[in-house]
Amino acid sequence: MDNDLGNYRKSYEKNALLKKDVPENPLELFQKWFYEIDNHFAIDEGNAMTLSTIGLDGYPKNRVVLLKKYTYEGFIFYTNYESEKGKAIDENSNVCISFFWHSAERQIIIKGKAEKIAENLSDGYFESRPTGSQLGALASNQSEIIEDRKALDDKLKKFEKKYDNKEIPRPKYWGGYIVKPTEMEFWQGRPNRMHDRIRYQLQEDYNWKIDRLQP
Numbered sequence: 001m002d003n004d005l006g007n008y009r010k011s012y013e014k015n016a017l018l019k020k021d022v023p024e025n026p027l028e029l030f031q032k033w034f035y036e037i038d039n040h041f042a043i044d045e046g047n048a049m050t051l052s053t054i055g056l057d058g059y060p061k062n063r064v065v066l067l068k069k070y071t072y073e074g075f076i077f078y079t080n081y082e083s084e085k086g087k088a089i090d091e092n093s094n095v096c097i098s099f100f101w102h103s104a105e106r107q108i109i110i111k112g113k114a115e116k117i118a119e120n121l122s123d124g125y126f127e128s129r130p131t132g133s134q135l136g137a138l139a140s141n142q143s144e145i146i147e148d149r150k151a152l153d154d155k156l157k158k159f160e161k162k163y164d165n166k167e168i169p170r171p172k173y174w175g176g177y178i179v180k181p182t183e184m185e186f187w188q189g190r191p192n193r194m195h196d197r198i199r200y201q202l203q204e205d206y207n208w209k210i211d212r213l214q215p
């Protein structure tokens with residue numbers, strides 16, 4: 001097989017990231033960009049982000065998860081604590097999350113530390129989920145091998161029967177992580193590959209050092 005993609009080429013021309021657009025706190029720039037992609041660019045699931053962890057096998061692994069909340073403290077997503085990513089975070093809490101919003105020609109890369117959120121916060125979010133998603137969380141030992149699709153569907157049926165018309169408790173192995181950022185980079189595509197890159201790094205005094213990087 002020999003598929004040459006060398007002529008896939010695009011000029012990025014929609015926006016710029018200039019000093020006047022760069023607040024002292026990167027969470028404020030995140031909020032501005034998120035608002036813009038939500039309201040002005042037709043981006044489906046703009047809260048989908050790539051989460052990278054360093055696995056127990058020593059390899060990095062990326063997968064997409066959904067950002068469910070962000071505050072000045074960090075970025076929250078929900079998952080199975082016993083999944084491959086959960087085990088990786090137990091061993092090494094350094095993670096990276098990133099967003100690529102192609103119709104805005106923007107990328108954000110965030111390095112940080114992942115921590116489990118308080119149980120009552122996970123309870124609150126779990127309760128807000130549709131019943132089907134709650135049952136799905138119960139029925140899936142995420143990242144474990146299962147013999148076939150039927151076995152998975154049978155597990156779901158078992159839980160549907162067990163919790164018919166009953167409140168579904170949050171399984172202890174399912175909950176949220178907050179990624180507390182230590183570095184955030186904002187990338188805005190520009191013509192001729194002369195992109196704007198602004199990097200924030202958290203300092204010991206909790207101020208953010210801001211640098212422009214070459215594209």
Ligand SMILES: Cc1cc2nc3c(=O)[nH]c(=O)nc-3n(C[C@H](O)[C@H](O)[C@H](O)COP(=O)(O)O)c2cc1C
Nearest residue numbers: 048063064065066077078079080083084085086143
């Ligand atoms: C658009 C999209 C959203 C997803 N959202 C989540 C999520 O919020 N939480 C989650 O655990 N998995 C989510 N997944 C599935 C993960 O990408 C991944 O398959 C799963 O978490 C198992 O990963 P692991 O085996 O590396 O732990 C999503 C996948 C896609 C494509």
